[in-house]
Amino acid sequence: MDQAAKFWDRIANYYSKQAIGDEAAYQKKLQVTRQYFLPDMELLEFGCGTGSTAITHAPHVKHIQAIDISPKMLAIAQDKADANKINNITFQRASIDDFNVPAESLDIVLGLSILHLLENKEAVMARVYKMLKPGGLFVTSTTCLGENMKYMGLIAPIGKFLGLMPLLRIFTGKELTDSIGQAGFRIDYQWQPSKKQALFVVAKKPG
Numbered sequence: 001m002d003q004a005a006k007f008w009d010r011i012a013n014y015y016s017k018q019a020i021g022d023e024a025a026y027q028k029k030l031q032v033t034r035q036y037f038l039p040d041m042e043l044l045e046f047g048c049g050t051g052s053t054a055i056t057h058a059p060h061v062k063h064i065q066a067i068d069i070s071p072k073m074l075a076i077a078q079d080k081a082d083a084n085k086i087n088n089i090t091f092q093r094a095s096i097d098d099f100n101v102p103a104e105s106l107d108i109v110l111g112l113s114i115l116h117l118l119e120n121k122e123a124v125m126a127r128v129y130k131m132l133k134p135g136g137l138f139v140t141s142t143t144c145l146g147e148n149m150k151y152m153g154l155i156a157p158i159g160k161f162l163g164l165m166p167l168l169r170i171f172t173g174k175e176l177t178d179s180i181g182q183a184g185f186r187i188d189y190q191w192q193p194s195k196k197q198a199l200f201v202v203a204k205k206p207g
């Protein structure tokens with residue numbers, strides 16, 4: 001976790017100032033997600049980054065636990081939440097690889113722009129599945145590099161070795177949805193604005 005945390009710490013300020021690539025697509029994903037919310041819901045967002053999504057969703061749910069491995073990302077997120085007078089988000093430094101919450105305690109788990117950065121996304125999805133209540137939702141938006149970037153398979157490990165890039169996993173959208181299904185989820189909603197953009201999925205734990 002430390003090398004990755006250092007990478008994200010290094011770019012946190014820059015990341016927080018970047019404009020969203022496709023604002024309309026981002027807004028649509030927020031809106032689709034929000035359709036599932038109820039005011040008494042308990043959420044977890046892992047890899048929350050600078051907190052923008054959690055801050056946008058917070059007024060519509062009871063509480064959001066927002067975790068990230070990067071202290072700098074979390075500091076920016078907390079400042080933004082304070083500036084927006086949002087006080088129902090708990091930011092915490094933690095990795096989703098070993099973050100513990102009681103089984104079947106969460107209504108929704110968000111993992112946005114993060115599954116392709118994990119050592120073992122299947123293990124994480126299995127953990128998320130356990131955390132969710134029956135009928136709970138896993139919402140993810142994931143860059144699936146498998147379709148577009150043949151050569152990333154070579155470049156990514158070299159970049160990681162040199163400390164220039166975080167770990168980057170290459171998989172297709174189909175591989176991702178297969179993994180989500182194998183974790184036990186049923187896909188409730190799926191949208192990819194274009195072939196080169198992230199795949200957005202709302203997956204439901206049966207029950």
Ligand SMILES: C[S@@+](CC[C@H](N)C(=O)[O-])C[C@H]1O[C@@H](n2cnc3c(N)ncnc32)[C@H](O)[C@@H]1O
Pocket residue numbers: 004005008046047048049050067068069070073094095096097111112113114117118
């Ligand atoms: C590409 S950014 C995405 C941030 C935010 N979710 C967004 O959509 O803008 C990835 C974030 O995941 C965090 N991260 C990477 N590995 C993680 C892990 N194992 N557990 C929790 N957070 C992690 C990084 O520190 C970084 O803030």
